[in-house]
Amino acid sequence: MGTYTIAVLAGDGIGPEVTEQAVNVLSAIGQHYGHTFTFHKALVGVAAIMAEGDAISDATMELCQQSDAILFGAVGGSARYEGPNSKVQPERALFRLRKGFELYANLRPVRPFNALINASTIKADVLRGTDMLVVRELTGGLYFGKPSEIRTTAQGTEAIDTLIYTEAEIERIVRTAFDLARGRRRKVTSVDKANVLSSSRLWRQVATRIGEEYPDVELEHLLVDACAMHMIRRPNNFDVIVTENLFGDILTDEASMLAGSMGMLPSASLGTRKTAHGLFGLYEPIHGSAPDIAGQHKANPLAAILSAALLLRYSLGLTQEANAIEKAVEQCIDEGIRTEDLREAGKPVANTEEMGQQVIAALTHIAV
Numbered sequence: 001m002g003t004y005t006i007a008v009l010a011g012d013g014i015g016p017e018v019t020e021q022a023v024n025v026l027s028a029i030g031q032h033y034g035h036t037f038t039f040h041k042a043l044v045g046v047a048a049i050m051a052e053g054d055a056i057s058d059a060t061m062e063l064c065q066q067s068d069a070i071l072f073g074a075v076g077g078s079a080r081y082e083g084p085n086s087k088v089q090p091e092r093a094l095f096r097l098r099k100g101f102e103l104y105a106n107l108r109p110v111r112p113f114n115a116l117i118n119a120s121t122i123k124a125d126v127l128r129g130t131d132m133l134v135v136r137e138l139t140g141g142l143y144f145g146k147p148s149e150i151r152t153t154a155q156g157t158e159a160i161d162t163l164i165y166t167e168a169e170i171e172r173i174v175r176t177a178f179d180l181a182r183g184r185r186r187k188v189t190s191v192d193k194a195n196v197l198s199s200s201r202l203w204r205q206v207a208t209r210i211g212e213e214y215p216d217v218e219l220e221h222l223l224v225d226a227c228a229m230h231m232i233r234r235p236n237n238f239d240v241i242v243t244e245n246l247f248g249d250i251l252t253d254e255a256s257m258l259a260g261s262m263g264m265l266p267s268a269s270l271g272t273r274k275t276a277h278g279l280f281g282l283y284e285p286i287h288g289s290a291p292d293i294a295g296q297h298k299a300n301p302l303a304a305i306l307s308a309a310l311l312l313r314y315s316l317g318l319t320q321e322a323n324a325i326e327k328a329v330e331q332c333i334d335e336g337i338r339t340e341d342l343r344e345a346g347k348p349v350a351n352t353e354e355m356g357q358q359v360i361a362a363l364t365h366i367a368v
Ligand SMILES: NC(=O)c1ccc[n+]([C@@H]2O[C@H](COP(=O)([O-])OP(=O)(O)OC[C@H]3O[C@@H](n4cnc5c(N)ncnc54)[C@H](O)[C@@H]3O)[C@@H](O)[C@H]2O)c1
Pocket: 014, 018, 073, 074, 075, 076, 077, 078, 094, 262, 263, 284, 286, 287, 288, 289, 290, 291, 292, 293, 298, 299, 300, 301, 303, 341
């Protein structure tokens, strides 16, 4: 029995709709297991720009600082604040949170549910048994290296981006991957382009050195192009995949398609900061604010609910409770409960709230 504080930043579009269901599920977990969750709600994204003048206020950053974890919905979706020329962009909220809390490790588990295996474009035989965790470095590499600009020279216009990684940056993300592998099937696939890039050669050196500290975990090195191929050819052969920012960005989108729907995939972004219970982190579905379906009760809340399960596991150390949520979600899917995005002929369609209630009902039988 514990007491925990969670910052709830639901954001825009379907963000508040799906986050509400995740909060309800956490409350149900609190009741079943005797925990007290205190939820501190604050605005982010377009909602915060309109009410507070910025995508995330200092007060909200402080509120997150005081919390054990952040449950995030989605931001964006307003034409008024989209585009590089807009004065304040909703995405600034995410960048400030990632940078401010040094959330360098982005975790994206991909485990297609058996009952949804035919929703993927990959053959069922190839997909069956897939259960991978992609660990992407989130605050370094090409996306942050300087210089990064388009410039004019005597030879004409040229563009430059800088790919830089320090040994320390590589070491901490690789260590995260190995620690996570110890709680899973004890295999790490480190992905790089060591045959071409210097940063990748350093990446491979560091991964090999850290691997020696984990003799109980198998280490495999793959070039990124080969990894992209194997992810489709033998997805069930991976356990933990660790890679740098750009490669991770591309590979996680590829991996997400193994699971069939955007509305099913959760994510965790973890940092260096430790709480009394685990690692401080930000948890969010991989999808955006989906303005096309916002306010229509059609959004699939399962990615948000599964993100809440990751929050329990990584930031609060509540493994049994996290497992219970994942089992409840699987049970609902097995029973044929589907939101619009997973619609199947002959099966009734649940709205956002109904899907949340079904997960809570399933929890009643699972939680002991
Ligand atoms: N982390 C974030 O906050 C985040 C991530 C991605 C995009 N965005 C923002 O979201 C806005 C919309 O972006 P987009 O349309 O490219 O991506 P999106 O993920 O919002 O939507 C893509 C498609 O998937 C559907 N979809 C998404 N989530 C769903 C769910 N839970 N249930 C059912 N269907 C779902 C949508 O209806 C849409 O057709 C943009 O402003 C973008 O910048 C925010």
